[in-house]
Amino acid sequence: MSRSRPERPVPHEFNVPGPWSLGLGIGWRRDIALFIDRRDDLGFLEVMAEDIDPDAPLSPPIRRLVERGLVAIPHGVTLSLGGAERPDPKRLDRLARVAQRLGAPLVSEHIAFVRSDGLESGHLLPVPRTREALEILVENVRDAQARLPVPLALENIATLFEPPDAEMDEPAFIGELLERTGALLLLDIANVHANAVNHGFNAAGYLDRMPLERIAYVHVAGGSEHHGVYHDTHVHPIQPPVLDLLSELCRRVEVPGILWEHDDCFGPDADMSEELGRIQRAIERGRTDREHRDANR
Secondary structure: OOOOOOOOOOOHHHOOOOOOOOEEEEEHHHHHHHHHHOOOOOOEEEEOOOHHOOOOOOHHHHHHHHHHHOOOEEEEEOOOOOOOOOOOHHHHHHHHHHHHHHHHOEEEEOOOOEEOOOHHHHOOOOOOOOOHHHHHHHHHHHHHHHOOOOOEEEEOOOOOOOOOOOOOHHHHHOOOOHHHHOOEEEEEEHHHHHHHHHOOOOOOHHOOOHHHHEEEEEEEEEEEEEEEEOOOOOOOOHHHHHHHHHHHHHHHHOOOOOEEEEEEEEEOOHHHHHHHHHHHHHHHHHHHHHHHHHHHO
């Protein structure tokens, strides 16, 4: 899997987290355009990068939200940064133009691969946590950064199986990746919970070892557990342990932004408002505990 290619320097501005404060966010889905438009407490949107044509006008609902001042962040699923092949320059250039079209302060992608030798998996697949795979991932991230006009945030994924022959655990793997590339972290709290259940580790201990200072924003999503296996579905309600973990994160650090991912089965507006309310209450619990702790030091 090893490759020889000159190393590219990472632009200086990618080496420190941005000074943004995103607030509460939601994943853009056309089916809930009116619900999103009616909310006055949202600070940002996440849009699927592959759904935006950088050469066409923005769709009116997204344009209106951006004009209102909401930040729109393109979220990619097809770069395959963890693959053995270098990222497709055309995909990177398109992503760069999507970011420019949206006026985005950053873009995000997954620590995963989705293709090999031209074959598409249709799923986000875990990167083997080996030194060899890490070297390739670092090179691919640097390639992406060199072509993008804004910082890149990388997301931890949920997996139903552990990659074989791992030489390090996920916090060590991600920590070194971010340190060597200067990339930011899109921390998916629901994915941390999913992997903790499925692979038998302590989720709070995972947070202990993650570079939380590099968080660009956070994902929260629903899921379901069957026979001891947790499925990150993005269609079920957010499970209480996920909200507890979100509170624990907010107890530790001030998070720039927290976004609810929900992909289908949206239900009545009242139900979606309640889910956003549950997220807000979890944030406040953690933030209040942190403020009390800091005041008593």
